[in-house]
Amino acid sequence: MKRKVLSVLLVAAMAGTMLMGCNSGDSDSGGSDKGDKHYKFAYTCMDGTNPFFVTIEDKIKELVEAKGDELISTDPANDVSLQITQVEDMVSQNIDGIFLNPVEAEGIMPALDALKNADVPIVNFDTEVADMSYVASYTGSDNYNAGKVCGEDLVKKCPDGGKIIVLDSPTMNSVTDRTNGFLDAIEGHGFDIVAQQDAKGNLEVSMGIAEDLLQGNRDVVAIFGGNDPTALGALAAANAAGLKDVKIYGVDGSPDVKSELASGDSLMEGTGAQSPVAIAEKAVEIMYDIMDGKEVDDRYPVDTFLITADNVDEYGTDGWQ
Numbered sequence: 668m669k670r671k672v673l674s675v676l677l678v679a680a681m682a683g684t685m686l687m688g689c690n691s692g693d694s695d696s697g698g699s700d701k702g703d704k705h706y707k708f709a710y711t712c713m714d715g716t717n718p719f720f721v722t723i724e725d726k727i728k729e730l731v732e733a734k735g736d737e738l739i740s741t742d743p744a745n746d747v748s749l750q751i752t753q754v755e756d757m758v759s760q761n762i763d764g765i766f767l768n769p770v771e772a773e774g775i776m777p778a779l780d781a782l783k784n785a786d787v788p789i790v791n792f793d794t795e796v797a798d799m800s801y802v803a804s805y806t807g808s809d810n811y812n813a814g815k816v817c818g819e820d821l822v823k824k825c826p827d828g829g830k831i832i833v834l835d836s837p838t839m840n841s842v843t844d845r846t847n848g849f850l851d852a853i854e855g856h857g858f859d860i861v862a863q864q865d866a867k868g869n870l871e872v873s874m875g876i877a878e879d880l881l882q883g884n885r886d887v888v889a890i891f892g893g894n895d896p897t898a899l900g901a902l903a904a905a906n907a908a909g910l911k912d913v914k915i916y917g918v919d920g921s922p923d924v925k926s927e928l929a930s931g932d933s934l935m936e937g938t939g940a941q942s943p944v945a946i947a948e949k950a951v952e953i954m955y956d957i958m959d960g961k962e963v964d965d966r967y968p969v970d971t972f973l974i975t976a977d978n979v980d981e982y983g984t985d986g987w988q
Contacts, residue, residue, distance in 0.1 A: 706736040706958060709757040711750060712768040713794070713839070714868070715742030717896065719919055719943050720768070722987050723792070726947035727766055734955075745867070747774035754778035764788045764954050772797040772840045788957050792950050794841040799965070803957050806949040806967040807841065810918070813939030813971035814845035814891075817916040818852025820937050820973055821889050824914065828857020829888030832880055834866040834873050834897045842868060842893035845918045845939065849891050861887065866897045873900025881908045888913060895919035895938060902927065905934050920974050920988055928979040937975040942988050945969050 708731055712720040724740055731738045739757060743750035747770040757765065758781050765782060767789050769775035779801040782789055791802040799805065821831075833849070836842040850860075862880045866873035873892060881887070881904055890905070890913060892898030898917025905913050913934055917924055920940025927935040949967050956963050974982055982988045 706731075706734075706763040707761065708736065708738050708954065709754070709760075709762045709765040710738055710740040710767075711743065711754060711757075711765070713743065713750075713770040714745050715740070716744075717868075717894075718921055718923075719894075719941075719987075720793075722943040723947045723950075726944055727951055730948065730951040743770055745770055745869075747771040750775065751778040751781075755781050758782060758785045758787060762787055764790065764957060766790050766792060766950055766954070767796075767802075768793045769796050771838050774838075788954075790950050790954050790957070792946055794839055797840075804953045804963045804965060804967065806946055806953060807969060808941035808946065809968045809971045810841045810844035810941075811848040813918045813941060814848030814850075814893075815852045815939075816848075816971070816973040817891060817918065817937055817939050818849040820975065821858075821891075821914065821916065822853055822856045824936070825858075825888050826856075828859070830859050830861045830884060830886055831889045831891065832877070832884065832887050832901070833860055833863040833891050834876060834901060835863060835893045836868045836897075837865055839868060839893070842918075845893050846891070849916075858889075866892065866900065868894050868897060870896040870900040870903075873897040874903045875900075877901040877904035878907065881905065881910065885910065889936070890915045892917045895921040895924045898935065898938070899923060899927075902933070902935055910934065918971075920982065922984055922986055925974060925979050925982060925984040928974065928976045929984050931976065937973050939971055940974045940982070940988060941971050942969060944987055 728738045741753040750770045765787055775796055788803040791805040793807040835846040861884050864876050866876055890901045892901050895917040898915050902915050914936035915934050916937050918939040920938050924938045927933040946969050953963055
């Protein structure tokens with residue numbers, strides 16, 4: 668089902684309609700027939716220091732400013748109450764639209780109400796809000812598949828199964844989808860989940876949890892982290908414990924994890940890769956379609972795929988794919 672979003676552009680004076688009709692094929696390079704209108708957009712994500720979101724923000728800012736428009740950004744630092752306050756403040760600045768990634772799918776609802784009341788269209792990215800009726804459109808990685816490809820790889824490499832640790836983040840829908848994909852892929856293949864804990868998508872938290880868990884589970888064959896920072900925290904803990912055989916998986920395809928894979932001697936086994944650049948480009952395309960009053964789909968999934976030591980050279984280690 669497609670949703671028709673009303674245009675925020677004013678039609679030119681009646682006297683100019685014939686001239687506009689003759690030139691209706693002309694538009695700027697981005698496809699937005701904006702005339703002299705300048706837009707002010709807002710951006711918010713769960714953690715502005717996460718390299719994945721830094722890349723998304725930088726790309727959105729680059730594309731928006733290339734059109735002569737403005738992007739104002741905030742960082743709630745994984746605090747949903749702060750994110751709500753920041754969104755309400757941005758609404759008061761008369762924004763034309765917002766790129767939004769929620770700290771909590773449910774907890775963000777008061778901010779969504781404020782945006783709805785102000786008629787501000789929402790392009791939701793990476794992590795879905797709990798009630799998608801509030802958003803004009805969503806774009807993000809196929810998170811279920813990102814976890815699934817990790818699980819499938821583990822099944823091939825450990826056909827006899829074994830003990831595993833799962834470090835997830837239940838309040839983040841994207842990580843929940845990845846975890847579900849991973850667990851579905853390994854189901855029925857002899858794996859025993861000895862622990863599944865909330866690492867909050869954070870490297871330091873993950874490292875502390877993994878250090879504690881590995882003290883009594885040195886025989887685990889694998890650790891799955893819901894994102895690359897979580898996986899890197901688990902990697903640090905496994906290295907500190909002197910483990911040699913555990914296989915560690917993450918999701919993101921970050922430069923840091925790709926460097927580990929390329930090193931040839933890391934416990935990092937693979938990452939379910941996504942492209943923050945592609946997500947940003949699609950989000951901006953959607954936003955300008957909304958500004959032009961065009962129809963947009965409810966969602967635009969971005970492909971995910973597995974990167975391991977075998978194919979990491981195809982993607983490089985000095986940036987995001």
